[in-house]
Amino acid sequence: MVESSDERPTQHAIVNELELVEQARNGSETAFRTLYDDNVDRVYRLSYRMAGNADLARDFTQDTFLRAWERLDQFRGDSAFSTWLHTIAVKTALNGLRKHGRHGKREAELKDGTHMAPDRRRLDPLARDRLRGAVDGLKEIYRTVFLMHDLEGYTHPEIAAALGMAEGTSKARLFRAREQLRNALGEEMREYVR
Amino acid sequence: MTHEDMDPLVKLTREEYNAPPETPREEMWAVIRAGMAERTADVVPIRRARGWRAAFAGPAPGWAAAAAAVLVLGIGIGRWTSPGPGPDATLTAAAPDEDVMLAATRDHLRRTESLLTMVQSDSRTGAVDPSVGVWAGGLLTRTRLLLDANSVEDPTTRELLEDVELVLMQIVGAAHVDGDDGERTRSELTLAIQGMDDKNVLSRMQVASATGVGLAGT
The missing domain is CATH 1.10.10.10 (Winged helix-like DNA-binding domain superfamily/Winged helix DNA-binding domain)
Structure with missing residues (x-):
C-alpha cells in the first residue's frame, strides 16, 4: 500500500485528530487506538522498509507509538499528528538501526526466508x-x-x-x-x- | 541504465526491496497497550518491551546489580516459602486482560530468546558484554512479574517461565562478576548454558513464542 502523494488531511480530519489527541492526552485508550489505527500501517511499512526485518520493524513501531503516548503533551498541533508521529518513527528507526546494524539483522532473516x-x-x-x-x-x-x-x-x-x-x-x-x-x-x- | 529506465527500476525496487508483510496490527497493539498500562498504572514499573539491547544499552549501573541481587534473594525465599503461585495484591488489582498477557508473554519470550542466543554464542569467549547484565536483569524482573501477575495458569508456561527465570538469574550473576575474573565468568556462563541445554529452554521458548502453544492458559 503506497499512499497517494497528493493525499492531505482535510480540515475536518485535522480537527477530529486534535480532538482525539486531546482525549488521548486525558488518558483515553480508545482515542489513542483510533490514532493508532489511522497511522500504524504507514509507520510499520516504513519501519519494515528501513529495517528489512519483521522483529525490528515491530519493535520500532511499538516504540514509536509508546513514545508518542508518553509525549502527547509535547504535541502542539502545529502540524498534523501523523507528521509529528513520523518524526518520532524515523528517529526511532534510524537510532535503532545504528544500534543494531541493519545489515546483520536482515541477513539473519533472509536466511530463513520466512518473510518472502x-x-x-x-x-x-x-x-x-x-x-x-x-x-x-x-x-x-x-x-x-x-x-x-x-x-x-x-x-x-x-x-x-x-x-x-x-x-x-x-x-x-x-x-x-x-x-x-x-x-x-x-x-x-x-x-x-x- | 538511462534516466528513462529509472521509473521501472523504482517500481521493481518497491516490489523487491524489503517489501513489508501485512501489518501485525493487533499483536503490536497488545504490546503497546501493555506499555501504556505500565506508564499509567501506579504499580512497580516494568521495563517496556524493546528490541535487542536498545532498552538496556550502556554500562550496567551499580543499582542494577543490587536490584538483581535483592530480586534473586526474593525469588529464592518465595520459592521456598510458597509452593504455589502467589498473587501480588498490587499487580493482581491492575492485571491486564488475557489477550494482553498472552501477547506480552510471547513478546517477552521472543526477546529473552534473543538474549539467550547471544549469550550462548558469546559464552565461548567467556566474556559478557556489560549491557547483557542490565538486559538480563530487566528480563528477569519481567519474568517474575509475569509469573506473579496471577495470570499464568497453564503449568507448561509456568514451568517454562520458571526455567527461563533461573537461566536469567545465572546470566545476571555472570555479568556482575568482577571484570578481571574471566575464569569465574566463564564458569558461571557454562553453568547457565548447561542448565539451559539440559532443560531445552531455548527450543521450548522458540515453540511457545512462535506458535503460542503452551501459552493458551496464560
Missing part, C-alpha cells in the same frame, strides 16, 4: 542481491529519503518535516540517491525493468 512471498518475486536471487546491495550501499541520508519517497510515497514536505530538513534538501537527496542507484546497477537491471 516467492510468487510475488520477479528477480532471480542474484539480481535481488544486487538490487539490495545497491540500496543498502546508499548513505543513510540518501537511502532514507529514497525509501520514504519512492517506495512508500511520502511527499517532500512530509519527508522534510520528519527528517528536520528543507524540502529542497529532500529533493536533492532523492536525486542523488537515484543517481547512485543508476550508477550502481548499471546495465544489470535492464532486462528486469522492461
Whole structure:
C-alpha cells in the first residue's frame, strides 16, 4: 500500500485528530487506538522498509507509538499528528538501526526466508542481491529519503518535516540517491525493468 | 541504465526491496497497550518491551546489580516459602486482560530468546558484554512479574517461565562478576548454558513464542 502523494488531511480530519489527541492526552485508550489505527500501517511499512526485518520493524513501531503516548503533551498541533508521529518513527528507526546494524539483522532473516512471498518475486536471487546491495550501499541520508519517497510515497514536505530538513534538501537527496542507484546497477537491471 | 529506465527500476525496487508483510496490527497493539498500562498504572514499573539491547544499552549501573541481587534473594525465599503461585495484591488489582498477557508473554519470550542466543554464542569467549547484565536483569524482573501477575495458569508456561527465570538469574550473576575474573565468568556462563541445554529452554521458548502453544492458559 503506497499512499497517494497528493493525499492531505482535510480540515475536518485535522480537527477530529486534535480532538482525539486531546482525549488521548486525558488518558483515553480508545482515542489513542483510533490514532493508532489511522497511522500504524504507514509507520510499520516504513519501519519494515528501513529495517528489512519483521522483529525490528515491530519493535520500532511499538516504540514509536509508546513514545508518542508518553509525549502527547509535547504535541502542539502545529502540524498534523501523523507528521509529528513520523518524526518520532524515523528517529526511532534510524537510532535503532545504528544500534543494531541493519545489515546483520536482515541477513539473519533472509536466511530463513520466512518473510518472502516467492510468487510475488520477479528477480532471480542474484539480481535481488544486487538490487539490495545497491540500496543498502546508499548513505543513510540518501537511502532514507529514497525509501520514504519512492517506495512508500511520502511527499517532500512530509519527508522534510520528519527528517528536520528543507524540502529542497529532500529533493536533492532523492536525486542523488537515484543517481547512485543508476550508477550502481548499471546495465544489470535492464532486462528486469522492461 | 538511462534516466528513462529509472521509473521501472523504482517500481521493481518497491516490489523487491524489503517489501513489508501485512501489518501485525493487533499483536503490536497488545504490546503497546501493555506499555501504556505500565506508564499509567501506579504499580512497580516494568521495563517496556524493546528490541535487542536498545532498552538496556550502556554500562550496567551499580543499582542494577543490587536490584538483581535483592530480586534473586526474593525469588529464592518465595520459592521456598510458597509452593504455589502467589498473587501480588498490587499487580493482581491492575492485571491486564488475557489477550494482553498472552501477547506480552510471547513478546517477552521472543526477546529473552534473543538474549539467550547471544549469550550462548558469546559464552565461548567467556566474556559478557556489560549491557547483557542490565538486559538480563530487566528480563528477569519481567519474568517474575509475569509469573506473579496471577495470570499464568497453564503449568507448561509456568514451568517454562520458571526455567527461563533461573537461566536469567545465572546470566545476571555472570555479568556482575568482577571484570578481571574471566575464569569465574566463564564458569558461571557454562553453568547457565548447561542448565539451559539440559532443560531445552531455548527450543521450548522458540515453540511457545512462535506458535503460542503452551501459552493458551496464560
